[in-house]
């Protein structure tokens with residue numbers, strides 16, 4: 270089965286050129302000018318459009334059990350709404366409960382994800398420490414293609430890890446050739462500030478940002494970056510939302526540490542005025558961590574994206590309906606944290622980033638697809654359009670207008686934080702491994718067609734880190750420090 274995407278401008282992170290793209294089966298067969306397709310080839314007219322690698326969102330949570338409830342988008346509705354927005358792959362997080370086997374949790378998440386219509390992979394959260402975790406990290410790397418380990422520095426008394434666990438896990442990941450990730454907020458400080466805020470009589474959603482100021486994030490981001498630098502492991506800082514955290518990442522990069530920054534598209538365009546809304550529902554639907562920030566932080570994030578401190582724009586898509594948010598009606602600490610954005614991510618970034626001239630189309634592809642593919646080691650299978658790559662392709666209409674909102678989106682959520690936003694630029698066709706999932710405004714998900722994508726470790730990469738950080742080169746004796 271062949272498909273020819275004809276007459277478009279192919280954009281990758283490297284550049285753009287007029288070219289046709291021939292898809293054969295599930296892969297790209299050829300990219301070039303005026304390709305002669307075999308007879309019987311289906312043709313997609315991409316005249317006037319960009320042809321780009323499908324988006325990769327490396328930060329989402331489908332059907333996540335969290336704060337006493339479960340996020341409403343599952344792997345089918347999540348990957349389907351992703352496709353409607355031009356995204357063809359997600360990386361979710363397996364989050365074991367403290368003391369739970371990592372492998373057992375991994376199997377549960379794999380089972381949940383079987384219904385996905387587009388491809389997916391998993392980061393593994395390290396939520397506790399012990400000999401079993403030490404061993405299972407290696408099994409996950411070697412046998413299951415998990416090369417990234419996430420650490421929550423917040424959510425005290427739940428999934429938060431202390432510095433000792435962070436250091437032990439970072440060292441183990443380094444030796445395996447894996448990459449570490451952090452949710453950077455000082456959980457002890459948040460816990461205390463939440464209590465104090467509540468005791469002062471502030472019980473509504475406006476208490477949420479008061480209890481998590483930018484300093485709380487900046488401190489944790491800096492700590493994680495410095496620890497990763499000393500240990501010598503690559504680090505990916507998720508959902509960087511403020512100037513303080515971005516400066517910590519920039520400092521680490523200047524020091525030669527391999528640190529990557531991610532921001533969420535939501536934080537680029539929405540500010541903390543949402544928490545002052547009179548409508549409780551509106552404010553509660555914006556409760557996520559880190560919270561929305563004052564507008565000057567948005568400017569810093571855009572600067573970080575333009576200047577290379579931020580490599581990836583994700584969403585942390587984790588949706589809760591109004592009745593779930595209402596669990597925290599009388600106590601902001603009980604509002605399930607999370608917002609959606611998987612379907613809107615690419616249009617919002619195109620509209621506010623490319624159309625304003627802040628970033629080029631190639632930089633857009635880097636931030637929405639190619640960089641995530643490189644950082645998590647699935648490039649060039651994903652994240653580019655080249656012979657042999659998976660045919661995960663979006664035909665992007667730069668002139669298409671959309672008004673975003675809950676009435677228009679395909680998520681199961683009953684609220685959209687982008688409600689009423691007009692954007693120009695949208696996915697006209699989205700193809701996942703050669704199959705069209707979205708065209709002419711029609712979504713055609715196929716339950717179970719999505720595949721689990723294994724991501725091998727970076728063995729040579731880890732070795733180069735060891736050489737680079739000679740002051741902490743892991744001699745056999747020093748390695749012992751990281752063994753439980």
Ligand SMILES: [Zn+2]
Nearest residue numbers: 328329330585
């Ligand atoms: Zn998250």
